[in-house]
Structures are given as C-alpha cells and as structure tokens.
Amino acid sequence: MAALCRALPKAELHAHLHGCVRLPTVASLAPRGVDVRCLLAPHAADRSLASCFAVFAAIHATVTTLAALRRLALEVLEDFAADGVAYLELRSTPRALQDADAAGYIACVLRAFADFEAAQLAARARLPLTPRLILSVDRSASAREAEETARLAVRLAGETAYVVGLDFSGNPTRGRFAEFTRAFEEARRAGLRTTVHTAEVEDAADTDAILAFRPDRLGHALTLTPTQLARLRAAPIPIELCPTSNKKTLGLANLTCHPTLRTLLEDDYPISISTDDSTVFQTTSSRELQLVAEACGLSAEAVAALALKPMDHVFERDAQRVESLKAHFRRAAAEALGEYHRSVQSWW
Numbered sequence: 001m002a003a004l005c006r007a008l009p010k011a012e013l014h015a016h017l018h019g020c021v022r023l024p025t026v027a028s029l030a031p032r033g034v035d036v037r038c039l040l041a042p043h044a045a046d047r048s049l050a051s052c053f054a055v056f057a058a059i060h061a062t063v064t065t066l067a068a069l070r071r072l073a074l075e076v077l078e079d080f081a082a083d084g085v086a087y088l089e090l091r092s093t094p095r096a097l098q099d100a101d102a103a104g105y106i107a108c109v110l111r112a113f114a115d116f117e118a119a120q121l122a123a124r125a126r127l128p129l130t131p132r133l134i135l136s137v138d139r140s141a142s143a144r145e146a147e148e149t150a151r152l153a154v155r156l157a158g159e160t161a162y163v164v165g166l167d168f169s170g171n172p173t174r175g176r177f178a179e180f181t182r183a184f185e186e187a188r189r190a191g192l193r194t195t196v197h198t199a200e201v202e203d204a205a206d207t208d209a210i211l212a213f214r215p216d217r218l219g220h221a222l223t224l225t226p227t228q229l230a231r232l233r234a235a236p237i238p239i240e241l242c243p244t245s246n247k248k249t250l251g252l253a254n255l256t257c258h259p260t261l262r263t264l265l266e267d268d269y270p271i272s273i274s275t276d277d278s279t280v281f282q283t284t285s286s287r288e289l290q291l292v293a294e295a296c297g298l299s300a301e302a303v304a305a306l307a308l309k310p311m312d313h314v315f316e317r318d319a320q321r322v323e324s325l326k327a328h329f330r331r332a333a334a335e336a337l338g339e340y341h342r343s344v345q346s347w348w
C-alpha cells in the first residue's frame, strides 16, 4: 500500500508553506537566540495546537529575508513533487520581512513558483507539479489587515494564474470568523475562491458563522455538532481533512477515532486528504493517503479514487486545465494500479 500511495498522482489542497519547510534548512538559518529544537524528533511527539504555534513562531523568527523565503518555497515545491504531488495549492500568510513588505513577500513566492515550473519544463519532468497559491488571513490579525490581504489576493489573481484563493487560518482559540466576514465577502465578490479553517476546536458559534458564509471549502471541520453535520450533508461543502494533524491536535489514540473521517468516506462526501504542515507533523501526502487506507481498510481502487477526488474541488480557474490534469491523473493512476496488481501477483 505504501508503494501504491507513493506512485499515485496526488492533489494536495491544504498545506501551509511555513509548516512544510525542510528541517535542515531551518536549523541552518536559525539566528542566535531562536531555538528550533521544538521542531526536532522527541518534541514532535507533542503536537498539541499550542506546540504547533510555538513551532510556527520559531520558523517565522528564522525566515526573515526574501532569500530565505525563496529557498524555502523552492524546497517545499521540490519535496511535494518528489512525493508524486501533481497539483498543489500551497497557502501562506503574507507578512513583512527585513527586506520586503507583505506584497513583496508574496511576489517572492510567486517568482519561486515560476522558476520552479521553468526548471521542471527544462528537465522534462514526467509528472510535473502544477503549483497554485492561496493567501491566508491570520485570525489573530486585525480586520484591517485581513481586508488588505483580501485586496492583495484579488489584485494578484487578476495578474497571475498562480493566485487562486483566500484562506482563514491561524490559532483557532483566537479571533472569530464574524470579525473577518467583510474581507471574505470582498474576495468572493471579486471572484476569488475561499477556504476557511472550521471547527478545529470546539466553537459552535464560530462554526455557525462560517457555515452561514458558505465558503467554497472547509479546512478540518472536526468538532461539528450533529445539526451542523446534517446541514453539511444536505448541502455539502468540500472538506480538507488532514489526518495526522487532526489526530495530533485532538490527541486521538489512532485514526480510527477520527471524528469524521470514516463517516465522510462512507457517505462519499467531497473530501481531500492533506498534510496541513508536512514538517510539523512529520508526514507526506503519500503517507496521509496510506494512513487513511489502513485505518479504513480501503482497496487499492478505492485509494486511487480517493487520490483523484480533490480534483473535483480545486480552485484552479481554467476549466480546460482542470480537465487535462484529471485526464493526466487517470492515466498515471491506471499505471500505478497496474504496477500494484502485478507486484501483488508476483508476490503470491
């Protein structure tokens, strides 16, 4: 199953740039006074939300220049491509660096995307990765900052195909979606797609406000009340599930205790399986797929279908491109399944 999951083409829809950085890079860049030991193995066992946010603070204190950000972004793209991710919606929160403002930060990430694609083309990559960017609004920030981020996202979406949406994330114990609705309405009016971290911790009123807004996708959606779940079943909004992240932040013994995974799979609800923060949770897109397959006893065909499923709710705006990506996915998945069955037969 591990080999099949690695070989399948994957679409990663929920990955935060700074949560996916390479550890050795962060360790080598960390300035004096910034302790990055919280990223290392023994500490990684504790990934409560509080621990995650301590890690993000250490990474942000390390990545303070455009050169560091560019290196980081290129490495993240390389790592997802090496894991067989063919379509990636990476998200990141614009912030000022020592040598750039928030707009300069995003311009740097977009240049890294373009350079990465040019390098793939030159290398004639067999399964090239299509990168897209979602700008994140941090729920700890002010409504004014959120509106600036929304306006930046709208402007850039008019200038480049790379920018496809607006996300709401950050420490879920802070802020409320209702304070930021204006920014998200502005983005939606301008044609941008929206995804909102929802019910990562228990907060039924916040979840009600998010569901009333009806974003294009929901992140996590873990602590839903029965009424909220029924509402979603009646009118589905695709959910981005991040199994290892969910297991760790909720403190679950294993994935079979996940509050929604099995029921959403059984309902054929629109979901995507994602990493959230591949470094913080020490995982990959392939591994997340494999963990779900093992926890839910999926057949090889069901896993291949699950890998393809997110392509139905990507934020890519070019419909023709989505269709050609899907065709590409189906061909590559058929090859991976063929190889899997051949290897199982020869094993017997």
Ligand SMILES: CNc1ncnc2c1ncn2[C@@H]1O[C@H](COP(=O)(O)O)[C@@H](O)[C@H]1O
Residues within 6 Å of the ligand: 016, 017, 018, 019, 052, 056, 091, 092, 093, 094, 136, 138, 169, 170, 171, 172, 197, 200, 245, 249, 276, 277
């Ligand atoms: C664990 N679950 C999570 N829940 C909520 N927000 C999260 C998150 N994981 C990451 N982020 C958000 O992404 C930022 C890091 O990447 P960027 O600096 O934006 O590239 C974090 O600071 C947080 O705001």
